[in-house]
Amino acid sequence: MTHEVIKHLLDDYVTGDLTDEARAPVADHIAVCELCRSEVASLQAIVAQAKELPRSVEPPPEAWSGIRAAIARDETAIRADKPAVIGNRRTAYLVAASVVLAAVLSSTGTAWYLNARNGEANGEVTSAATARSETPATLAAFAVEENNYLRTASRLQDLLDQQEGALAPETVAQLRASLHAIDDAIIEARNALARDPANKLLVEMLSSSYRQKVDLLRRSTELTRGT
Amino acid sequence: MKTSAVVSDTIESPSTIEDRAAALECIRRAQSGDVDAFEQLYREHSPRIYALCLRLKAGDRPDATELLQDVFVKAWRRLDTFRGDCAFASWLHRLAVNTMLESARAEGRRTARVLPMEDTSRLAGAARSSGIELKMDMETAIASLPKGARLAFVLHDVEGYQHQEIAEQLSVTVGTVKAQLHRARRLLRERLES
Numbered sequence: 001m002t003h004e005v006i007k008h009l010l011d012d013y014v015t016g017d018l019t020d021e022a023r024a025p026v027a028d029h030i031a032v033c034e035l036c037r038s039e040v041a042s043l044q045a046i047v048a049q050a051k052e053l054p055r056s057v058e059p060p061p062e063a064w065s066g067i068r069a070a071i072a073r074d075e076t077a078i079r080a081d082k083p084a085v086i087g088n089r090r091t092a093y094l095v096a097a098s099v100v101l102a103a104v105l106s107s108t109g110t111a112w113y114l115n116a117r118n119g120e121a122n123g124e125v126t127s128a129a130t131a132r133s134e135t136p137a138t139l140a141a142f143a144v145e146e147n148n149y150l151r152t153a154s155r156l157q158d159l160l161d162q163q164e165g166a167l168a169p170e171t172v173a174q175l176r177a178s179l180h181a182i183d184d185a186i187i188e189a190r191n192a193l194a195r196d197p198a199n200k201l202l203v204e205m206l207s208s209s210y211r212q213k214v215d216l217l218r219r220s221t222e223l224t225r226g227t
Numbered sequence: 228m229k230t231s232a233v234v235s236d237t238i239e240s241p242s243t244i245e246d247r248a249a250a251l252e253c254i255r256r257a258q259s260g261d262v263d264a265f266e267q268l269y270r271e272h273s274p275r276i277y278a279l280c281l282r283l284k285a286g287d288r289p290d291a292t293e294l295l296q297d298v299f300v301k302a303w304r305r306l307d308t309f310r311g312d313c314a315f316a317s318w319l320h321r322l323a324v325n326t327m328l329e330s331a332r333a334e335g336r337r338t339a340r341v342l343p344m345e346d347t348s349r350l351a352g353a354a355r356s357s358g359i360e361l362k363m364d365m366e367t368a369i370a371s372l373p374k375g376a377r378l379a380f381v382l383h384d385v386e387g388y389q390h391q392e393i394a395e396q397l398s399v400t401v402g403t404v405k406a407q408l409h410r411a412r413r414l415l416r417e418r419l420e421s
Binding site: 043 | 273282292300385
């Protein structure tokens with residue numbers, strides 16, 4: 001083998017990745033070639049230094065609390081039958097919005113149901129009682145609408161997560177802020193609705209926020225496609 | 228033929244039968260949803276994984292912490308897929324590399340227009356503030372490597388992966404891995420000597 005061929009084998013020689021048949025001629029060449037010998041020595045020094053690097057570094061104490069919180073959100077999302085995705089920090093916010101949404105819907109939906117049940121059981125006369133005859137219909141109609149929004153928002157969110165890289169960072173930041181504001185509005189309306197399930201105005205407000213969210217997500221995904 | 232260091236000597240397994248039994252019991256408890264058991268696994272394995280994350284993320288501590296968190300959240304979700312056919316540390320290690328590569332692919336798409344892959348000045352600066360005190364010169368030099376060369380070097384020379392394993396994980400050929408390693412070592416030599 002010539003020097004030109006052998007110099008390309010020196011890395012593998014140093015790391016022991018050559019077969020015995022290939023190793024022998026390389027070793028023979030190194031014995032007589034000062035240039036290759038020097039190259040091997042410097043490669044060995046680099047490889048040796050790499051092996052001496054510390055193998056463990058204590059992570060910051062707050063790292064676990066973030067993981068614990070993500071696990072807790074997962075549990076909430078599982079209860080809401082909506083998988084949470086805690087991914088890259090730069091996409092996590094977008095995803096977190098849907099997770100928060102799912103969690104809130106789960107808890108408030110339960111509260112909504114329980115309130116109604118308790119009200120019936122206790123024979124309470126509340127502000128909702130006056131609309132009791134229309135509440136089931138209102139709830140049923142809204143539940144269908146809400147499911148549609150959630151499905152659409154979830155689909156668009158997934159799409160956006162996949163395509164977010166196509167957007168400029170400043171656009172992503174604006175998008176996050178907008179989604180954050182909408183999610184806040186959704187949470188607020190949802191909490192209020194849990195306290196007052198028969199309030200049609202709250203249902204309207206919640207519907208409007210869902211529409212805004214779906215619209216924003218749809219426009220964002222269209223943006224990633226350049227349409 | 229060398230065996231994979233990642234599944235043999237690089238990542239330590241519990242040494243005694245009692246230790247192995249205790250480790251397996253802890254994993255089983257975590258698999259059944261015991262977060263305290265999972266925290267125990269985290270305490271045991273996170274320093275090793277964090278060191279890897281720091282190097283894969285060019286010494287950027289916030290990015291490395293985020294990656295570490297992603298890895299352990301994924302580990303929690305996928306615990307039921309761990310069958311014990313390799314050491315838990317190896318399973319976790321591979322998960323870390325895969326998670327990093329997934330995020331790197333997404334990050335690459337996101338930052339391609341603002342941070343050319345060969346722009347290493349930011350990475351070097353980040354490494355200097357990373358908090359790794361030992362071998363800082365080498366750590367800084369590694370952090371300053373172009374991404375492909377850094378990945379190949381960290382996985383092969385630091386972590387002990389084989390060329391073929393790296394090629395599969397990076398979805399490139401073995402020849403590309405070797406070329407990146409060659410480049411990494413020469414750049415490191417230049418930077419450490421200068």
